[in-house]
Structure formats: C-alpha cells, structure tokens
Amino acid sequence: MDRAARATPPPVAKQIKGLSDRAIAWIFVAPTIIILLAINIFPLIWTIYLSFTNYAVNRPNRDVSFVGLRNYERILSDEGTWATMQATAHFLIWTIVIQVLIGFTLAYLINKKFRGNDLWTTIIVFPMMLSPAVVGNFWTFLYQPQIGLFNYVVSFFTGADPSSFSMIASVDLAPWAIIIVDTWMWTPFVMLICLAGLRSIPDSIYEAAECDRASKWRQFWTITIPMILPFLMLAVLFRGIENFKMFDLVVQLTGGGPGNTTTLTSIDLKREAFEKWRTGFSSAYAVILFVTVFGLASIYVKALNKVKAR
C-alpha cells in the first residue's frame, strides 16, 4: 500500500473540507510541470525540429528548408568533431581517474576520525562551491609564465625556468592545465561521496573479520572496496555527466585553445551556434550530445543498480 493512501484513510477524507486531495495534488504539481515543459521540453523539441533544417539565426529572412539528415551526416563525418570528442574523452577519463584516486584516499584518511576532521573536510570542500568561471579566470593568472604562482612553485621544486613553459599556451600542457584545475575544484565531491560510503559500513563487519584473523589488507579488499563500490560508481556518474557538459571553467581558462587542443564538445557547440551561427547544424550537434549523455547515463544507472542489488 503506498503512502498516499495511508495519509488519508477513507473516513477522514470524506470529513475534510476544501479541495479534494486529487485537486490539490494537481494544483501543486502543475506549475512545476508547466515551467519545465516551457523551458526544457519545448526548447528540446524545437532543437530537434531545427536540426533537420538549414535555419540560421543571423539570417532570419532566408527561406527555411528541410535538409533531412544532412546536418547529422556532416557532423559525424567531420574530423573536427571527432577531434573534439577525443579532447572531451581525454579530459573526462583523466579527471575521473585522478579525482577518484585522490578523493577516495582523502575520504579514507578522514575516516580515521582524527581530531578536527569535520573542520578540515569543510575547508577542502570550498573550491567545489565556487563559481567555475570566476575561479577559472583567476587561474589564468596563476598559470602565467614568469609571474604566475603555479609556474613559480613548479620551478621552485624542479628547477625549471618559470618562463620556459606556459600551461595554457602550450599544445602539450593545456589539456593538463584544465585537468589540474578541474581536479582542484571537484576532488572534494568524490571525497564527500566516498566518506558517506565509508561511514555507512558498520563496525561490526570489521570486528567479525578481526575475529577471523583477516589481515588489514584483506579487510580492505574484501570489505571496504566492495561496500564502497556503489558510492564510487555514483560519484563517477555525477562527475561524468558534469564534465561532459563542461563549459565555463575551460572557456575561461583556455577558451578551447591553443588550436583546438582543449575544445570540448560544449565549447565547439557554442562556436557553431553563437559564433558561426549555423543554427541547424548546431541543433543537430546538440541532439547528438543529448542522446549520448542520456544513453550512456541510462546504461550506467542500470549497471549501478546491479551492483547495488548484489
């Protein structure tokens, strides 16, 4: 029996005055649904429609004609798009791997319950809550050759000349420049989720393992890791979706450059839509991106549920 039915046993429901529960339910839900339909679903349908046309926002007087699947064909056969996808994949994979490793380690250490761990956890979380555009913009200052703090610190430890390398102007270093800042910002996210996972493991399991004389190492691999896996997977899901959409931080840091080395899909899409004004083409691009995120996310959620059910 579901909760709604229990909330109003039939005799009470008849006594109460005013609107029926059904009416209230609709009045309460309707505004949300209407707003989401207007601001999310309607634009999405419009995007799908535009993706089959040659419409261009900056040429409103041109006759709009249907071009069928030509926009989609052009995107999928375009080498630039694949280069963008590769840059995105590089960014996604490395940020997730590094953040999971550091985030889990931090959570594991915090879970040792040293004094003041709450305070330090809150401090570590700060970067995650801040505006990526504003912070990203400031990181370009830290990354400046010669005067930047980052270059100074690197040269202090390695002895390299601080003006000999530029994190955001070098083709080899720029992809790592954005990974470093993203890691700085979002490792706390993975850490918080892992910490919740570690705290959810009951002490009694470890006590039982201790009685069975299982080594600490064995306890880690047979208790900690399997029990924290669903949490780790959830963290990866969130980071994956967020970084697939990544725009603000990278636009401010590198603007997609040098060349196209850090042009992630959202940045490429923005150029097509708002700089080249190829509206039909960019709409098809948006549809492909949305289908990709949605498809990958649903497959992943299925896998996550399987792990949880185990």
Next chain:
Amino acid sequence: MSFSVTEPSRRQKWIAGSLVVGYALITLIPLLWIIATGFKSSADSIAYPPKVVFQPTVEGYVNLFTTQTRMGEDLRAEPREDLPWYEQLVREKGNTIVGASRYSERFFNSVIIGFGSTFFAILLGTMAAYAFSRFRVPLKDDLLFFILSTRMMPPIAVAVPIFLMFRNLGLSDTHAGMILLYTAINLSLSVWLINGFIDEIPVEYEEAALIDGYTRFQAFYKVVLPQATTGIASTAIFCLIFAWNEYALAVLLTSGTAQTAPPFIPTIIGVGGQDWPAVAAGATIFLVPVMVFTILLRKHLLRGITFGAVRK
C-alpha cells in the same frame, strides 16, 4: 578510552590528520591568493618571485568600483588636498576617477536574479515535492525522472531555442527572463531534495491534524512545513549558489541590463593592461559569501550535491 579493534591507533590518526591538513592547505592556496591579490598594488601583484608579504592597499577595490582615465600633465602637477581619499589614491598613479564602474550593478543583478529564482524554485518545488511525497500522482516515478533528466542537458544545447524564444517574448537580457530560466533549472534540484526531506516526516502527524479538523492546506503549512524548514532552507542555499555561479547561459543570454557578475568579472580591465588586483577584489566580494554559505550548509552538503541520492 575503551579498546576497540576498529578504532584507529593514535599514530594512524596523527598520520591521517597531517596528510589531510596538508592537502587542505594546498587547496586553499589559490583561494588565499585571490584574497591577497585583491589587497596588492598592481606592481606587487605581478612581482617575481610572487610576493607573500606585501604592503596592503585598497587600490584594487577602488579600481574595481570606479572607471578611470589618465590625467594630463598640467592637472597632475596641481596638488588637491580637498579631494576624498580614494581620489587621492588614484591620483598618485596619475589617473583620475571619471565615474562608477559597472561592478555594483552586475553584483546586484546577481543578487536579484539569484534570490528571485531561488524564491520561485523553492515555492513551486515545495508544492510539487509535497504532492509527490503524499499523494498518488499518476506516473509519479516517470515524472520525477523526467524532472531530473532536465538537469543532464548541456546548457549550451538548449541555449539556441531559449535565445530565440526569449527574443520573441521580449525576455532577452531581462531580469524576469533570467529568473524564469534559473527557476526552471533549479526546480529539478528543489523537487528532488525537498521530496526527500518531506518523505522523512512521519505521515502520522498529518493524519492527526486531519482528524482534528484541519484541511489539507492547513495540515501542509501548519504541520509539514515547520518540520521541513531546515531541509527547505538548505535546499534554498543550494539553489542560490547555483544561480549565483551560473555562467554559460548568462554569458549567452545577457549582455547589458541583466548581466550577472560571473560573465562580468573576467572582463574587468584597468587602465593599461589587465588589472589583476581589481579582478581579485571583484572575485573576493563575489566568492566569500558562498564560502560562508558552505559552512552553514555543511550538514546537508552531500545530499545537495547528489540530488538526495546519498543521505548521511
């Protein structure tokens, strides 16, 4: 202390503690650097090696709030004791203040749009969440998933049709348009989070109220709402922070009247070259409120960032 096999030893705690504190201090450096740069003179800000100890000045803040121009030689020679301190400070550099900068306008736009969209997202979100939590809504799970899925879309992907729609409705670059847009984006978060908080309030309280002769509405705002206050408040802070930090849609859909601070701060340029102390001052004023909110939120952080998927 009682002995327990799961309690880490003192040595372990000490090692873990110092590693975590070390990491925390390293992540704090860029933030402290922003705050410090805001109080540096422009010469100190680009000094090599980077200056940790410096003579603090509010030059950056004065530059942030004013627009300036170079003074002619004749004007510079003439000493003026009657001018206010900030004008004196600017004159030392050979500049003069010609007016207020756009920063305070942009900051207030952020405040209006942030609070406005948070208000509507929470109002509508609470109503919808209550209905989802307590009534039999047809296709409930599908609707909830639909609400969540709107958050997966890259903002740029919907920006084109929203841009066209706003232009046709006269909402481009208006506060109302941005409030509507951020309300829609934040609704997914507020419905999911508040739904979770209301689910945790026992239904028995309302049943008792209904038996006492309350109507459904009365039971909702006299019994359920007071119990959900902390949850709703922390959800509100999350919505506010999102709207406060949002950049992609703001930069595409606003340019003048309704522009918020995030697209504006990176465009701050002083007289002759990028004025990093002014940028840092603008960033400091913009970021510090969020840090304060983070401290207030710490108990509900996890829940907020995972859409209620993980509850401590």
